[in-house]
Each structure stands twice: as structure tokens, then as C-alpha cells.
Amino acid sequence: MSHKSSIIWLQGLTCNGNSHSFLNYAHMPSFAASFEMLYHPLWCGAEDFMSLLNSDVTFDFLILEGALSHDERLIQRFNLPFYEILDTLAVRAKHIICAGSCASFGGVFRLRNPEKITGALFSGKEKGGYWLEKNNVINISGCPIHPRWLVETLLALHNGEKVLLDEFLRPKEVFSYLAHHGCLRNEYFEWKVDSKQLGEREGCLFYEHGCLGPMSHANCNKILWNDVSSKTRAGSPCLGCTEFDFPRRALYETQKNMSLPQTPFGISKRAYYTLAGVAKSFKIERLEKKLIDEDN
Amino acid sequence: MDKKLRKSEKILDAALMLFSTQGFYATTIPDIAKAMGMSVGNIYNYFSSKELLAKEIIKYSSDILGAEIRKVNEEEVSAKEKIRKIVALYFEMATLKPQHINYFLRVYLANKEVFKEGCEGMLCVSSFVTELMIFFEEGVAKGELRNQDFFSAFGLFMGYLGGFVFLSGEGVLGKALSAYVDEISLNIYNALKQQ
Amino acid sequence: MKITKEIIQRIEGEATLELEWEEEQVRFAKIKFFNYRGIEEILKKRPLLDALALTPRVCGICSHSHAIASVLAIEDCFKSAGESLHVNQKAKDIREIALNAEKIHNHIKWYFFTILPELKRVSDPKYSGNAFKEKQWFQAQSAIMDSLKMGAHFTGQWPHGSFVMAGGVTCDPLRSDLVSAHGCLDAVIAFCEEHFYGMSLEEFLSFDSALQVMSAPSALSYGIDEMLKHGFDRLGRSFDRFLALGESFMYEGSLKSTKTTVLGADVKYVHESLDHTFFADKNNGYTYSKSAMYKKSYYEVGPLARLMVAKEPLMRDFHRRFKDAALTRVVARAVECAHLLWRTKALLNSVDLKEASLIPPKKEIHSLSGEGMGVIEAPRGTLIHHVVVHQGIIESYDIITPTVWNLGNGDKQNPSTAQKALIGLNSFTKADFVLKSFDVCSVCTTQ
Numbered sequence: 001m002s003h004k005s006s007i008i009w010l011q012g013l014t015c016n017g018n019s020h021s022f023l024n025y026a027h028m029p030s031f032a033a034s035f036e037m038l039y040h041p042l043w044c045g046a047e048d049f050m051s052l053l054n055s056d057v058t059f060d061f062l063i064l065e066g067a068l069s070h071d072e073r074l075i076q077r078f079n080l081p082f083y084e085i086l087d088t089l090a091v092r093a094k095h096i097i098c099a100g101s102c103a104s105f106g107g108v109f110r111l112r113n114p115e116k117i118t119g120a121l122f123s124g125k126e127k128g129g130y131w132l133e134k135n136n137v138i139n140i141s142g143c144p145i146h147p148r149w150l151v152e153t154l155l156a157l158h159n160g161e162k163v164l165l166d167e168f169l170r171p172k173e174v175f176s177y178l179a180h181h182g183c184l185r186n187e188y189f190e191w192k193v194d195s196k197q198l199g200e201r202e203g204c205l206f207y208e209h210g211c212l213g214p215m216s217h218a219n220c221n222k223i224l225w226n227d228v229s230s231k232t233r234a235g236s237p238c239l240g241c242t243e244f245d246f247p248r249r250a251l252y253e254t255q256k257n258m259s260l261p262q263t264p265f266g267i268s269k270r271a272y273y274t275l276a277g278v279a280k281s282f283k284i285e286r287l288e289k290k291l292i293d294e295d296n
Numbered sequence: 297m298d299k300k301l302r303k304s305e306k307i308l309d310a311a312l313m314l315f316s317t318q319g320f321y322a323t324t325i326p327d328i329a330k331a332m333g334m335s336v337g338n339i340y341n342y343f344s345s346k347e348l349l350a351k352e353i354i355k356y357s358s359d360i361l362g363a364e365i366r367k368v369n370e371e372e373v374s375a376k377e378k379i380r381k382i383v384a385l386y387f388e389m390a391t392l393k394p395q396h397i398n399y400f401l402r403v404y405l406a407n408k409e410v411f412k413e414g415c416e417g418m419l420c421v422s423s424f425v426t427e428l429m430i431f432f433e434e435g436v437a438k439g440e441l442r443n444q445d446f447f448s449a450f451g452l453f454m455g456y457l458g459g460f461v462f463l464s465g466e467g468v469l470g471k472a473l474s475a476y477v478d479e480i481s482l483n484i485y486n487a488l489k490q491q
Numbered sequence: 492m493k494i495t496k497e498i499i500q501r502i503e504g505e506a507t508l509e510l511e512w513e514e515e516q517v518r519f520a521k522i523k524f525f526n527y528r529g530i531e532e533i534l535k536k537r538p539l540l541d542a543l544a545l546t547p548r549v550c551g552i553c554s555h556s557h558a559i560a561s562v563l564a565i566e567d568c569f570k571s572a573g574e575s576l577h578v579n580q581k582a583k584d585i586r587e588i589a590l591n592a593e594k595i596h597n598h599i600k601w602y603f604f605t606i607l608p609e610l611k612r613v614s615d616p617k618y619s620g621n622a623f624k625e626k627q628w629f630q631a632q633s634a635i636m637d638s639l640k641m642g643a644h645f646t647g648q649w650p651h652g653s654f655v656m657a658g659g660v661t662c663d664p665l666r667s668d669l670v671s672a673h674g675c676l677d678a679v680i681a682f683c684e685e686h687f688y689g690m691s692l693e694e695f696l697s698f699d700s701a702l703q704v705m706s707a708p709s710a711l712s713y714g715i716d717e718m719l720k721h722g723f724d725r726l727g728r729s730f731d732r733f734l735a736l737g738e739s740f741m742y743e744g745s746l747k748s749t750k751t752t753v754l755g756a757d758v759k760y761v762h763e764s765l766d767h768t769f770f771a772d773k774n775n776g777y778t779y780s781k782s783a784m785y786k787k788s789y790y791e792v793g794p795l796a797r798l799m800v801a802k803e804p805l806m807r808d809f810h811r812r813f814k815d816a817a818l819t820r821v822v823a824r825a826v827e828c829a830h831l832l833w834r835t836k837a838l839l840n841s842v843d844l845k846e847a848s849l850i851p852p853k854k855e856i857h858s859l860s861g862e863g864m865g866v867i868e869a870p871r872g873t874l875i876h877h878v879v880v881h882q883g884i885i886e887s888y889d890i891i892t893p894t895v896w897n898l899g900n901g902d903k904q905n906p907s908t909a910q911k912a913l914i915g916l917n918s919f920t921k922a923d924f925v926l927k928s929f930d931v932c933s934v935c936t937t938q
Binding site: 052057256273277278281 | 441
């Protein structure tokens, strides 16, 4: 009987989306074989929470979901100030995993009070959140997380592997990709054929519909959501939910300065404008037509 | 390779001179060959047709102007100051090397049929247009310029400058182009600035 | 008279239940929600379409419901400004398929992940649940994934897909997508037939007697037996007053019913109350959850309400025997799930792919001023979004969720639906289960 890693899952200010996304993990028996969920707020767990809190037993993973705050008027659980619970459990955990953009950066719920409501180690882009520094935290951002991002990271750590992290403490294996990679509309992006409206298979959503795929770190279009699709594959623009500035303002509009959009991640303006300008000079007939000619 | 490149450039310069003064159709390859002291056949070794030569010239001019504007873009000065510098360098080029602006106005704009294949859209002027895109985008990003459609801003800036150089070429302006830099820069800045 | 305060856990969050006891019986109950997040505040001064992205973040289990209510409210804004948008039947069908995927998943999840273990805990408080352990839990999890995967063919992802836009939906599926979605739905139906109902869907839907349901061994009949054992066929009764303001394929228009008398209803009679909340009274308020009332009365919303106004024969029989007890509420979810499976199968076969997915509005959204309301039936009941927009910017956004309907902050003379259901109980354990029979969503109350 191989050893199981223990998990305590704690929620700050959350919508529960990360928990429900996790429940869609496609190989749950494999997860269950390696992990013991000591406590999760949404379903009966192995242990009673108060006895867990009051013991001093250490455990492997503290998973944090939701935005955090030191202010007990903003978050409380079990009639206790949340910070008391978090501070007590955090020192007993080997690894702390932030599940979702709220726990990583503050996310949606930070917007109401950005001074007091933050992520664990970041408040938006700025370093310093609930804690100023902590060396055993991994951020799995996303709104919500993809279940594979969480489980695969947990399994790697469970197996004693080293997880390479980016500057925002996100696993590189997931977050080095851009949501843009693997989008079915890539050819339209290449040739700057913009979608005139939503609801059609054709056209790129980057220039007119606010798609943040080219600058959002995630592998959504590689591993797909619910095993079958993604926002852009369903014709909706990427909202950049894994980034520190999610949610931006005016999410369905492309921010343009003098008609020029923000350039894709890591691509210089000169390179992007030159290439975009060249592409826009041509009219590729095939790409102007319907993808599937249904008239014959 | 280097030698060939330098020779190409010289041919471009010579052709540019002739096209901008005599016109596209009036200039022949033999004319260009004569100006270069080369055989006609040899010219064709470098440029396979007069049309191709015409397109290479516009790219060449665009690269030169683009490189100058890039230098301005890379300076850490205000948008207002950048406008002044761009106007100044444009007028300087129009004064010292009028063949470039003349070619643009009198050959490129006037003979679209020559350029329609191979110079679609902004293809051949891309190095110059890209620098203006960067100037405008950064001006808006920094809150110095008003956000508007790219072409309405571009048209104002370049239409104004091109039109003004055209007037200068017609001999109707009372003063040298350089004397107008301050006034024109201010007009452009006032039109484009953030209110 | 004594007062006890205990935490109710596992209700998509938590709540504090304050019970007033007299002679070993609950005289009154206060349900307190904290951890307010303020999405309505966050939406102020944002561009209108941001509501489509942000309102799903009210709740991770009913995210599509919020997205759809939001787009309906936005479309209603266009209407109030003089442009009635035409949404094709195709887009309406896809929206319904997505909503059903969410409802079906919710009802299975709630029954197998919450109700069954909670019932066991009523008998055995030390029971540590079935999650990640019992075979049936894994099988239910698989069915849940299939339901959501079915929906994801159209929505892109669950939770928090962004598949709706004013004028229709963003996806343009192929026939092969429908076939694949159908395959997923068939897997969900297979699970429900084998485990949930213990018989074929068709047979289950033909029933009109509670006894028929109990005849086959299944998770449902097992649950009914357990509930009978603990008296939940009598406990948890409330006003026997039901409201269903959103559309359904099972009935026409907006309806309400008192016992079995069904009448028309109009959303204009809905009003919110901030009584006893921190918003109205910083000192004496005790919760962040608002109350919602229809013509000054508390009503029950949810699957039971919907089936009652639809006069569904099987539920009528359960209701005839048990009124609006906790057992009736639980069974209603199982029954509604069966109807939704059947309906979704039919929808997948009839979606007209040739129609346009989205007809964009003519009016420029940045100049839109007006107000709009979106009303739908979410998994837990009627969900209402109301927005006031000025020049494309949100001035105010109000959300009334189903849990706010069921769990209001009434007082002794006029208790809310859930408060009434708790009065007369003789143990916290019973109170805990009765409250859970409403399928409470804590995060939806503290938006």
C-alpha cells in the first residue's frame, strides 16, 4: 500500500469554481489512489475540520481557493477569523497551492477592496499579498483552474519531482503556453482576417472582440476543457483569466491605441505591426469565404 | 555580395533621380543604363523589369525615411517634441533629397497601375508606416495623443506634410521649408493631442 | 428558551444557523451568511458586456445560469431602448442545452455527493462521507463529467464558459458536434437508469405514483427509504407555496401555485428586502443575504416549484402524500433530472444548424441607455438579473438568486420559506438536513 499525500482545502472569498472544476478531473480514481482529502468545504471529508485545526498534525498540501484577507470582517469560517485558520494551517503544510486566480493574484473578488483583499503572494501584479514572502507556494492561476493543472502539479510533487515555476510561481509546463496555441482560428490570426461578428466559425477574435489568447499564459487549446473544447473553440474570446490583471475592463473589446492593439506576449511592436501590415495588404479569398461551403 | 548591394543601391538612386524628374513612363532602361555608365543587359542583371525597379525604389525610400523616424521614436522625448523632429527630418529630406518625396508624390501615387501587384496595400511602404504606427500607439498609451482611428491621424499628419512639400515643389511658398517646421509641428500637435 | 449557533457546512460554502429553542423544539431560526463578495458593486461603472464575464463568477456551480440570465437582461436593455433583438430558435435551443447540462449535473452531484452522505450522517454522525472512496461516487462523478462535457460542445468550458452574447450564442456547431454531445448525454442517461432510478428513463417518466418509484432498488428508492426512516416525509414542510418565474418546456409563462392551485405570475411583483442584513442595519443586521418576496409573501423556488406549477403527475402524487416535506423536495430533483434528460435528448435531435447562431444588434452598445431584466430557471430555482445602463456603462446591477428566495430573513410573525420549514424540528441534525433539502448555495447568497 503506497503512501498517500494528505490535502486540506481551504476557501477564502470564492465562487467555488475551482472546486467544481477539480471535480471534473477525468482520472479521479488515479487521484484518489495517491491522495487523501482530509478536509474540503464542499463535501464530507476524512476528518472533522475543528479537530484537524486543533491538532498539530502536519500534512502535505494546503490548497487555497479564493481571495484572501487579514481582515476578519471580510472573511470568517467556522465563526473564526479566517486569518487565524490560515495562519494555523499554513505552517503545518509542506506545500501551499493556490488554486485559481483569486488565491494567486486576488482575481475578481479583489476588485471590491484591492488594499485588503489579495492573493497569497501577489496583489495583482505586485509582489506581496496575504504574505510578503513564502518559499513553498505554487500559483495555479485561472478562473477557474483546469483540473489537470492542479492534479498534475500535485502528482508531480507527490512523486518528489521538481516543478519549474515562472516569475509568478506558476508551473512552466502549463503556463509557458499561450491560450493562442492551438486555437482553431490561428490561420485567420496569421492573415489578419478579423471576425465581423461572434457566432461564426470564421475569423480571428483578437482585433475586434477582445480575445486575449495571444497574451494569456495557459494551455487551454492544447489540453482542451472538459476533454472537448475551449472558449475560442466555442467562438468566444479568451478573457485572460490566468493573468494577474484578470479581469480587465471592457473584456469583449480590444483595447486599441490609434487602432493598434496590444501586441502578443513577447512580440515587439515593430515586428507585430510590420507583419500585421503586410498580412493586411493581401486579400486571401479562401479565408474570406465560409470555412464549410454548405451550398452544394 | 556587398559590392552587388552597393551597385544595386546606386542603380536605385540613379533611377530614382530620373523617374522623379522625368516621370515613370518617360524614363527608359537605356536612360538609366546611360546614367550609370552600364550596359542595358547589365541593368537587367540587377532588376528584371522597370516595374520591379519602381517597386524597389519605393521600398528603398520608405526604408530611408523609416530609419530616420525610428531614431526619433527611440528618443526619450515627448510626443510634441517627436512631432517636431519628424516634421523637421521630413522637410530636410524634401530639401536635400527632393527626389524621394517627389517620387512618392509624382510616381507612386500617380501611377497606381504600376504598383498594384507586388505593392498591395501598405506592403512597400511598411517600414515607414510601421514607425508612424509606433509613434501614434505610444503617444496614445502615454496619454499625450487623443485616441482615434489610425488612418484619421495618419492622414492628418502625412497628408499635411506631403501636401505642403507638394506646394513647396510648385514654388508657391514664400520661405524655405525649414522655416515652416515650428508652425506646422504645432498645428499637427494641436490637432492630435489629448484634450 | 435557549439559543444555539452552529455552522451548517457543505452548502456550497457555509452558513451559521441560529436556532431558538423552546421545550426541545425549534421556535425560530436565523440563517446567517458572511463572506460577502460584492459582484453587484464590482459591476458598477463597467461596460455592459463585462456582466457576461463577471456574473458567472457569482457561483461556480451555476455559472451558465448566471451567464444566460445576464444576456437576457442585456437583450432586454436593447428592447427598452427600442430595438427588440431577434434570437434564433437555434440559439435558444443551444442556451437551453447548456442550461440543462448544468441542471442535470447539479441534480446528480447534489444527490450523490451531498444528499446520500448527509442522510448517512443523520444515522451515523461519525460517517466520513463517500468522496473519492465509494464506487458509486466515482460513477456519479463520471456521469457529472459527461453531462458537462455534453454542454461544453456548445459552451467551450464549464465552469465559466462565455458562450452567450446579445443576439444569440457564440458557437456554430457542426452535425458531428451534436453527435458527439449526444454520445455524452447517452452515458449520463445510462448512469441514471442504472443507478439513480433503477429502471429505464422512459419507464420512470411514465410513472404517476410514488409507489412505482419505490419498487426498483436504486439510489433514489434507497434515499426515500432512509428519509422515511428519519421522518423527513413529515419534517421540513413550509408554506406549500411555489414560484417559477422563468421559462420552462414543462409549462407556459411565469407561474405560481399555492398547494396545487396554479395561477399566472408576473415578475413585476417581486421585491427584494434588506431587512436584517448588514446593508440595511450595520448594528443589528445579522447576514449578508437579502430576502426576496412576491407580493409581500415568501415562496419556494426550485425543482419542486417547477414540477408543481407544471402539474407533473409523479410529483403531484408525492405531494399528495407528503406535502412539501424535505423528502418531496429531494425527490423533485431526481424527477426533474429525468425530464431534463429526456428533453435534452430531443433538443439535440432538433437543433437547426442552418440558422445563424447570432444576429448582432444594430444599435451601438456604447450608446445604449435603458434597463433590462433577465429571468431564468437555474438549477435551484428562479434567478433574476436586473441591470440599469447609461451610455453603455452599468449604473446598477441587481441579482436575486434562488437561495435568496428560499432562505430569506423573515421574523416570527412572517417567517421565510426555509425558516418555516425549520420551525418545530427537534434536533440540529434534522434542521441541518431540512435546510440542505433546499439545495442551498451559500455563494449565491453572498454575491
